[in-house]
Amino acid sequence: MAWDSSILDMVLVPLGLLVLAAYHAHLWFKLKSKPESTVIGVNHLNRQAWVINIMSDSGKNGIVAVQTLRNSIMASTLLASTAITLSSVIAALVSSTTSGGTDNTLRHFIYGETGNITSTLKYLCLLLCFLFAFVCHVQSIRYANHASFLLSIPVGDNAPGLTPEYVNEFIYMSQNFFTLGLRGYYLAFPLLLWIFGPIPMFVCSIVMVFLLRTLDKAKNFNLTFKILSKNEKDENGEKDVKSTGQDGTDLHQILSV
Structure with missing residues (x-):
């Protein structure tokens, strides 16, 4: 029975981890090639539009931006x-x-000398x-905290390079690290x-892969981002920008940062 259990550990455990790794490799590929098909990619594009809207009038929207990032920081905390x-x-x-004191405990973790290496490996993983x-x-807290300072700074001569x-x-x-942290909980x-x-x-x-696929797949999203520009108006009084920022930057480029 012990021999059968060890064989199952050597076969099923690496196979299960391989399934999870293959799914996330596929998710990363979709995020880079077709971000609008994933919830993570859509959220990144929406956040880009949110930053542009906030910084269009940072004096008016600064408090809202700081409060929003504060909620994110509290969740990460x-x-x-x-x-x-x-x-x-x-x-x-x-x-x-583990008996034998601290020294034996350390040797147990490193060398597995108590005779139950598999049990030690489970807790260590x-x-x-x-x-x-x-x-x-x-x-995630670190990046969100720094972004909260930047969003509250009025764009002008006193803040060169602030875009x-x-x-x-x-x-x-910040959001990427938050997502990775949640994936750690899922694992x-x-x-x-x-x-x-x-x-x-x-x-x-296997069940986790199906659940994550349901959570990560974007469905029925309208991906036309309409960002109003105060300086440029079309004949209808508005400028429709599809997946672009105020300066014409493709929002998909943020996913390759």
Whole structure:
């Protein structure tokens, strides 16, 4: 029975991780080639339009921008605190169940000398998963905090180089790290079920791919971005800009930053 269990661990666990990796590689390709087909890409384009609208009158819209980013920072703070708390609980649990003191605990993690290497690997992978989520959410807070300062600065001679595209790079990075942090939480589900066996872990990986595909696929979105320009009006009094910024920059270019 132990031999069968080890074989299942060596086959089903890498296969489940491979399925998740293949899905995210496909998602990354779609995000680069056809961003409007993914929810992440549509959100990036909408945020670009939001930055342009906010910076068109930063004096009037500055408070709204700071409050919006503050909500994002609060969400990242909650998730980062939860991730580091869970990491501490897992580390304390493993330490309390390992005999021989701190030195033997460290050797157990590195070399697996207690005879249960698979069990050690399960907890270590789960710990690294939550630590990854923690680091990503901290980076998301960092970029969002800096963007909140930039959005509240009036565009003019006192702020050389301050453009919507420059500010959007920080918001783009902040949201990317936020998304990666959430993916770390999602990955924790199959790793957590791995504790109960390789078969639940593999089944959870397959189910997770279908759920993520439903969440990541954009449906029935109107992707015509109409951004009003105060300086340029067409014969109807408005200028329709499709997927472009005020300076004519293609919004799809932000996805390659």
